[in-house]
Amino acid sequence: MTDGITNILVVGIGGQGVMTAAEMLARTALDQGYDVKKTEVAGMAQRGGVVSSHVRFGPKVYSPQIDPGEADLLIGFEAAEGLRWLPYLRPSGVAMVNTLRLTPPIVSAGLYDYPADPIAELASAGIEVHTFDAGAIADELGNSKLVNTIMLGAISDYLPFPSEVLKACIVEGFRAYKPKLAEINAQAFDAGRAAGH
Amino acid sequence: MNAVVHAQAESRHLLSGNEAVARAAWEAGVRVAAAYPGTPATEILENIALYPDIYSEWSVNEKVSVEVAIGASLAGSRALAAMKHVGMNVASDALMTQSLAGVAGGLVIVVADDVGLSSSQNEQDSRYWGRFGHMPVLEPADSQEAYEMVKQAFPLSEEYETPVIVRMTTRVCHVKAMVTFSGERIAHHAPGFQKNPQRWVMTPANAKPRLPLMHERDRMLRTVSERSGLNEVFKGSDRRIGFVTSGPAFMHVRETFPNAPVFKLGFSHPAPLDRIRAFAGDVDTVAVVEETEPLLETELRAAGLNVRGKDVLPRFGELAPSVLRPAIKPLLGEPYEIPARSQSSVFPRPPTMCASCPHLGPYFALSHIRNLNIIGDIGCYTLGAGHPWNALDTCTCMGASLSMAHGMDKGRGESDEKKHIVAVIGDSTFLHMGMQGLLNMIYNRGNVTVLLLDNRSVGMTGGQENPGTGQDLHGLPAPRVDFAKLAEALGVRPERIRMVDPYELPTMVKLVREETKMEEPSIIITNRPCSLTDRFERLKSYEVLEDKCTGCGNCIDLGCPAISVSRRETVTAKSGKTKELVFARIDANTCTGCHMCVETCAPEAIVQPPPATRTIRIHPHD
Numbered sequence: 125m126t127d128g129i130t131n132i133l134v135v136g137i138g139g140q141g142v143m144t145a146a147e148m149l150a151r152t153a154l155d156q157g158y159d160v161k162k163t164e165v166a167g168m169a170q171r172g173g174v175v176s177s178h179v180r181f182g183p184k185v186y187s188p189q190i191d192p193g194e195a196d197l198l199i200g201f202e203a204a205e206g207l208r209w210l211p212y213l214r215p216s217g218v219a220m221v222n223t224l225r226l227t228p229p230i231v232s233a234g235l236y237d238y239p240a241d242p243i244a245e246l247a248s249a250g251i252e253v254h255t256f257d258a259g260a261i262a263d264e265l266g267n268s269k270l271v272n273t274i275m276l277g278a279i280s281d282y283l284p285f286p287s288e289v290l291k292a293c294i295v296e297g298f299r300a301y302k303p304k305l306a307e308i309n310a311q312a313f314d315a316g317r318a319a320g321h
Numbered sequence: 322m323n324a325v326v327h328a329q330a331e332s333r334h335l336l337s338g339n340e341a342v343a344r345a346a347w348e349a350g351v352r353v354a355a356a357y358p359g360t361p362a363t364e365i366l367e368n369i370a371l372y373p374d375i376y377s378e379w380s381v382n383e384k385v386s387v388e389v390a391i392g393a394s395l396a397g398s399r400a401l402a403a404m405k406h407v408g409m410n411v412a413s414d415a416l417m418t419q420s421l422a423g424v425a426g427g428l429v430i431v432v433a434d435d436v437g438l439s440s441s442q443n444e445q446d447s448r449y450w451g452r453f454g455h456m457p458v459l460e461p462a463d464s465q466e467a468y469e470m471v472k473q474a475f476p477l478s479e480e481y482e483t484p485v486i487v488r489m490t491t492r493v494c495h496v497k498a499m500v501t502f503s504g505e506r507i508a509h510h511a512p513g514f515q516k517n518p519q520r521w522v523m524t525p526a527n528a529k530p531r532l533p534l535m536h537e538r539d540r541m542l543r544t545v546s547e548r549s550g551l552n553e554v555f556k557g558s559d560r561r562i563g564f565v566t567s568g569p570a571f572m573h574v575r576e577t578f579p580n581a582p583v584f585k586l587g588f589s590h591p592a593p594l595d596r597i598r599a600f601a602g603d604v605d606t607v608a609v610v611e612e613t614e615p616l617l618e619t620e621l622r623a624a625g626l627n628v629r630g631k632d633v634l635p636r637f638g639e640l641a642p643s644v645l646r647p648a649i650k651p652l653l654g655e656p657y658e659i660p661a662r663s664q665s666s667v668f669p670r671p672p673t674m675c676a677s678c679p680h681l682g683p684y685f686a687l688s689h690i691r692n693l694n695i696i697g698d699i700g701c702y703t704l705g706a707g708h709p710w711n712a713l714d715t716c717t718c719m720g721a722s723l724s725m726a727h728g729m730d731k732g733r734g735e736s737d738e739k740k741h742i743v744a745v746i747g748d749s750t751f752l753h754m755g756m757q758g759l760l761n762m763i764y765n766r767g768n769v770t771v772l773l774l775d776n777r778s779v780g781m782t783g784g785q786e787n788p789g790t791g792q793d794l795h796g797l798p799a800p801r802v803d804f805a806k807l808a809e810a811l812g813v814r815p816e817r818i819r820m821v822d823p824y825e826l827p828t829m830v831k832l833v834r835e836e837t838k839m840e841e842p843s844i845i846i847t848n849r850p851c852s853l854t855d856r857f858e859r860l861k862s863y864e865v866l867e868d869k870c871t872g873c874g875n876c877i878d879l880g881c882p883a884i885s886v887s888r889r890e891t892v893t894a895k896s897g898k899t900k901e902l903v904f905a906r907i908d909a910n911t912c913t914g915c916h917m918c919v920e921t922c923a924p925e926a927i928v929q930p931p932p933a934t935r936t937i938r939i940h941p942h943d
Contacts, residue, residue, distance in 0.1 A: 188569075189573075233708065233709060
């Protein structure tokens with residue numbers, strides 16, 4: 125983290141909750157007193173396209189974009205997307221990648237190939253990579269929509285502020301708008317945190 | 322309601338540029354705001370709509386939205402129109418003359434450039450309009466500046482009686498950053514329309530005397546720019562290069578060269594030439610960094626300054642620190658090698674149509690009929706050009722499909738002699754600018770088959786309302802246009818107006834075949850709502866019975882993202898010919914039960930699973 129700036133790249137596919145996860149990180153950083161910028165290009169994202177959300181925070185942030193090779197943390201909601209954005213990570217960075225494989229129609233139709241083993245490719249890249257099946261954890265907890273919170277839990281020990289701060293921000297958010305989901309999201313966060321080591 | 326609506330002065334928020342513009346409009350006492358949806362500007366009006374004391378509307382197109390704002394301004398109200406860059410092309414007719422006539426209540430035009438084409442058909446630099454139309458241009462670099470500049474734009478507009486352009490880009494509109502509010506709403510008195518034909522009736526005789534006044538206004542605005550606090554010098558210790566920059570490009574310059582002096586232009590047109598000249602005298606070399614055209618650079622050169630710019634920087638696309646470094650470092654005599662990074666070889670993931678999308682049926686039909694030239698338009702249905710349909714041959718601008726199709730019919734080349742010409746357009750695009758093309762085609766006795774895909778929403782921008790949906794910007798009931806009656810009123814014969822359920826594939830295919838054979842204009846209108854809107858009713862998902870699937874692959878041709886290939890098999894027929902079989906599966910989470918694929922399946926292998934047997938467990942001790 126140079127100049128005191130933390131660069132987090134959250135990537136996945138439209139509809140997976142990438143932008144919501146980035147929003148939670150940005151809000152928490154704001155609450156911690158940092159200057160924050162968050163950007164994404166999501167014009168066509170809800171139609172199954174790639175979504176990448178950049179979150180930058182520190183004493184003073186100018187450019188909203190993370191350059192290739194400058195991300196401190198990479199959160200991949202899907203295996204091939206984790207691989208796609210790997211060049212954005214610094215050699216000293218940490219990648220947290222969900223092992224989920226989502227095959228788009230053009231791959232299904234045989235026009236392109238899905239990488240045979242994206243997780244192995246990530247592991248051999250010479251950087252710190254953690255991979256786990258967030259969907260399986262969500263299913264165990266009984267709600268497939270928890271993947272988002274699980275991924276945030278997984279990355280929470282690699283942030284420049286305590287894990288509990290991010291957890292509180294997420295849980296308070298649910299308590300305010302969907303109180304019935306607050307407790308299960310707290311559990312999902314903890315389960316993700318355990319899986320992220 | 323959004324929390325920001327009730328937020329007080331001095332409070333701090335994480336806001337997108339678009340949200341910041343909305344708050345600023347409210348604080349500035351705007352009474353009327355209008356727009357047509359368009360990425361990246363759509364959320365400006367969606368957020369303004371949250372403030373109850375502003376009249377706000379989705380207009381049918383950008384020209385109408387600007388004219389609505391002009392009318393409000395002439396009544397003395399503060400008014401705002403927002404649009405994406407290509408919307409300004411549509412709106413410019415009104416604006417070019419109103420700039421000459423001037424304004425009464427403050428009139429602010431927020432235009433958002435999609436630099437880098439994340440969701441547009443071209444890239445444009447809207448700062449040109451300031452030069453072309455003699456209007457001042459303000460350029461915010463982030464949300465806080467968007468907030469402040471929109472607030473300042475209104476008094477500027479009123480003092481100099483000019484429309485003011487606030488030029489945003491995707492990296493202002495869609496970047497969330499901190500904004501501290503400095504005030505709350507100040508009610509703005511609207512004195513009412515002051516009749517003055519010499520001023521407001523732009524006949525040649527009345528318009529001509531306005532020309533010198535407009536040029537005098539330019540001169541005055543230049544002096545305003547010279548002393549404007551929006552134009553700011555950031556001192557720097559490394560004077561080898563001084564940067565002149567505006568908008569988000571400033572952020573990239575600061576990020577990349579933190580010790581360099583920077584002249585940041587917020588009031589970027591007319592540019593403060595005297596101050597820039599003084600700045601240039603303090604540095605060894607001046608580099609102009611602007612997105613995207615060399616407008617400022619050309620003006621500075623014309624003013625006799627020897628500046629660098631597009632000779633090293635790209636002329637299109639987004640700037641970023643990674644773009645600036647290799648361009649500027651060599652000017653400093655510091656060789657810069659672009660770091661070698663393994664290029665990701667992961668497959669592309671282009672946007673696709675959605676499960677149950679009502680456009681799937683028409684494109685299934687179009688991809689199965691030969692001898693068509695399919696002239697497209699702007700909307701989700703532009704995706705029909707892609708896999709697996711490959712059934713769209715052109716896309717240019719809003720509403721172009723009908724008129725371009727008409728022209729292609731009239732200008733038929735020899736090889737097109739037996740081709741049928743089809744125009745494909747959506748409901749909102751038809752109402753925006755497409756129906757004039759239909760009227761023109763009827764009037765001039767053309768022969769085009771129009772596919773009007775009415776999904777009752779502006780789909781691509783996120784399902785906004787339009788005059789065809791029955792609701793307004795606020796979700797309130799609104800009169801709903803009857804497309805069949807409209808087509809008939811424009812002159813399509815009633816026999817040639819065909820309503821169809823796009824989910825009924827055999828009917829869909831039959832109708833397109835029939836109508837394309839007619840020697841007169843015809844229109845096929847679909848009637849299913851966008852599957853991402855509340856109007857769509859999700860039903861029970863389907864599954865593929867593996868033992869019944871014969872591998873014909875017909876359902877795959879539909880292009881539904883819920884259907885994928887489960888396995889492939891190559892078989893040899895008795896004749897010795899080999900054939901590839903493609904077996905399908907349906908993802909139960911993605912499938913929304915529209916049943917379109919059922920119609921493609923001869924062996925009836927696609928079924929709804931029987932309801933799961935419910936086991937009632939009794940726990941007597943609970």
